Amino acid sequence: MxxxxxxxxxxxxxxxxxxxxxxxxxxxxxxxxxxxxxxxxxxxxxxxxxxxxxxxxxxxxxxxxxxxxxxxxxxxxxxMQAELDNATPTSRQNKDPVSWLPRSPARHTLQSHREPITCVAFHPIFSSLASGSEDQTIKIWDWELGELERTLKGHTKAVLDIDFGGPRGNTLLASCSSDLTIKLWDPSEEYKNIRTLPGHDHSVSAVRFIPSGAAGSSGNLLVSASRDKTLRIWDVSTGYCVKTLRGHAEWVRDVCPSIDGRYILSTSDDYTSRLWDVSIPNPEAKVTLIGHEHVVLCCTIAPPAAYQHLATMAGIRKPPLTSTAEFMATGSRDKTIRLWDARGTCIKTLVGHDNWVRGLVFHPGGKYLISVADDKTMRCWDLTQEGKCVKTIADAHGHFVQCIRWAPSVVKAGPAVNGVDGQNGEMNGTPKKISALAPGAEAQIRCVIATGSVDLNVRIFAN
Structure with a gap:
């Protein structure tokens, strides 16, 4: 020896x-x-x-x-190696927006609200971010600098949701509240409150502009969800409610339109979600998604970029291209996230959060789904790995995380087609939606996420 x-x-x-x-x-x-x-x-x-x-x-x-x-x-x-392999397999991934995932710490923590933050929304063009709160105000921030620009007052109860959008040549901010109203604010007029839409019989919990394309609309439609169990579609240029959608048996919590404005996905306290076809004169629930075991708090429709991965999970060889609402995701108080196809089949249940799931957003690159919850975390689910949770930001906030938004993509220059100017990314003065890009135009993903919490903070996670 x-x-x-x-x-x-x-x-x-x-x-x-x-x-x-x-x-x-x-x-x-x-x-x-x-x-x-x-x-x-x-x-x-x-x-x-x-x-x-x-x-x-x-x-x-x-x-x-x-x-x-x-x-x-x-x-x-x-x-550490596992986190590195899952989140950023190569050093190149940090530079590749398609594979970018948020990481701690946040770039900015925005503080000014005096009550819990309920909603956030990015301006589609400028580096502005709006946040709404139970303190009855909306605050406008410069998310790149992390500075407060102004405070909007008008609602008499908690602001529950906000969204940017609106008619051609006029990017508006819509807000809704427990005071039963929806308000429209014009950024080009110092965020003046230009219109108030009354009509709902209870708290208005969600509001979204419907992209142009639905029923010949020119981007002037807005959809709202309410505790009065209805969804209402409004013409923001006149202020009239043009359609009322009835079908849910309880409080309607959230709403999400498809990128072409043809479909609307809604969630409710009745444990269901419904996909509505609003392109027909009398909109109806095309499919009802049944499976959650508690109140369904949030929803989102998958972008076409995610179809190939979700089709694989659904056992379909070729991703379908027939509809702009082929796949959807919903989050619930049952602590789960469910992925659905257009037939109403649950193709996957994502388990990992320890409390109510409050917000969902698909990565514009299509590979991931990001979620926030009352367990104070943000989780990243990899759709290329059967929805495996590949990253958890455990300290996203110090209290319940109530909302999440991804900054809209920037449209790069393309050749001018049918009145679309590739240089300024506008069509008759309207910022182009990614769904209707001119040939040759390209959407550049902005790696920026905003979250809001009961801890009174808005956080910006950016590359």
Whole structure:
């Protein structure tokens, strides 16, 4: 057998062994070892032996302690490597917007609201962000600089939702409230309150502009969801309610239009979600999504970029291209997220949050779904890995996270087609929707996410 220890190390070990045996009254064994090693009293006297007492125990405990330390370090290393592999498999991914995921800490923490934040919305062109709160105000921020620009007052109860959009050549901000009204604010007129839409019989919980394309609309339609169990479609240029959608049995919590404005997805306290076809004169629920075991709080419609991954999860070989609402996601108080196809089949249930799921947004690149919840976390689900949770930002906020939005993509220049100017990205003065890009035009993903929380903070996660 090859000698591992040097002669000096071996000699020290032998002496430590003899000292250990002697100290433990194993005198005959100590004497036998002395004899075999030719270590007589003249060479290894009692005084010298005292120096080696306890040495073997010290070395032994040191080894055990170091072993534990090594195991702890290996475990931490494995965890960090797994996070690195899942979140950013290559250094290139940090620069690739399609694979970008938010990370802690946030770039900015915006503070000014005096009550919990309920909603956030990005201006489609400028670096403005609006936030709504239970303090009855809306605040406009410059999210790039992290500065407050102005405070809008007008609602007499909690502001529950906000959205940017509106008719051609006029990007408006819509807000809705527990005061039963919807208000329209014009950024081009110092955010003046230009119209108030009354009509709902209870709190208005969600509001979204419907992209142009539905029933020949020119982007002047707005949809609202209310505790009065209805959805209403408004013409913002006249202020009239043009359609009322009835079908939910309880409070309608959230609403999301498809990118072409043809479909609307809604969620409710009746544990269901409904997909409505609003392109027909009398809109009806095309499909009802049944499966959640509690109130459904939030919803979103998947972008076409996600179809290939969701089709694989649904067991379909070729992603369908027939509809702008082929796949959807809903989040509930049952702590789960469900992914659905257009037939109303639940293709996957994502489990991971420890509390109510409050907000959902698909990554514009199509690979991920991002969620926030009352467990104070933001989670990233990889649709290329069967919806596996690949990243958790545990300290997203210090309290319940109530809302999340992804900044709209910027349209890069393309050739002018049918009155579409590729340079300024406008069609008759209207910012182009990504769904109706001119050939040659390209949507550039902005890696910016905003979240709002009961901790009174708005946070900006940006690349």
């Amino acid at each position: 090859a000698q591992i220890l040097t002669s000096r190390q071996a000699e020290e070990l032998h002496r430590a062994l003899i000292a250990y045996l002697t100290a433990n009254n194993l005198t005959s064994t100590a004497a036998a070892l002395r004899a075999e090693l030719n270590l007589g009293e003249d060479v290894f006297d009692p005084n010298t032996a005292k120096k080696y007492e306890g040495l073997l125990e010290k070395k032994w405990t040191s080894v055990v302690r170091l072993q534990k330390k090594i195991m702890d370090l290996e475990s931490r290393n494995a965890t």
